[in-house]
């Protein structure tokens with residue numbers, strides 16, 4: 514198989530759906546949730562992507578999340594079953610744990626996830642999720658996951674950081690203690706960035722820093738240079754994304770071809786970022802009639818994602 518020199522993939526992320534059972538005040542993808550369009554990624558397409566990409570690249574990690582991915586448990590299980598079959602060692606799911614009111618369905622879903630070979634369940638529990646998601650239901654799912662033998666962790670989101678003092682973090686600590694009887698480890702570092710709903714509701718807790726619009730991809734947290742990409746995301750509509758840029762679609766193209774023809778220099782938007790950072794992308798977008806005021810944004814990545822989406826017509 515032809516291996517692309519700009520892609521050194523070791524991770525695939527599947528955004529299984531933008532449907533959700535929650536309505537969280539910190540949700541970074543809130544503007545995309547529960548709208549029309551394709552409800553979820555097809556299991557067949559997702560499985561094909563895992564199969565093909567793991568034959569081309571040394572994929573070591575597959576993650577499923579959403580929205581609430583367990584609204585479509587068959588897709589989640591199919592992805593992790595295939596990842597296990599292909600020997601991919603890290604197979605993770607992020608869930609809010611609330612996808613059915615029927616306790617038997619919840620138990621059976623946990624058993625199916627265990628059979629599919631999930632290696633880590635990250636359960637989102639905190640002040641934000643539990644504003645709309647009943648704690649008892651999530652506690653029941655956590656018990657089922659433990660009984661099924663799935664290695665599980667509580668995965669709270671923190672305003673600014675875990676040590677920052679604010680009412681949300683206090684409430685999150687209370688909620689975590691309600692899971693204390695389960696003796697689950699708690700993840701760290703899931704600090705909320707001001708995107709989506711968080712930008713609207715949590716701004717008061719953050720200090721605005723001046724943005725360096727010429728900064729290079731790879732120097733900001735959770736980013737990598739567009740010429741040395743280690744992770745691909747796949748959206749519910751089949752879009753294949755390098756960071757915020759769509760490089761193909763699973764429903765209209767072949768994933769092997771999509772990755773073999775990837776060249777960030779061939780896309781005007783990506784080329785602008787490569788040559789002059791987000792400052793150059795802003796100028797390019799302006800030429801295309803898309804104006805955006807960078808002073809109202811909190812990170813260069815958020816500016817880049819917004820522009821990439823608008824340039825793609827989203």
Ligand code: SF4
Pocket residue numbers: 533534535536537539540541542543546579580581609637642
């Ligand atoms: S944060 Fe997660 S659970 Fe909450 S609304 Fe967003 S996608 Fe749903």
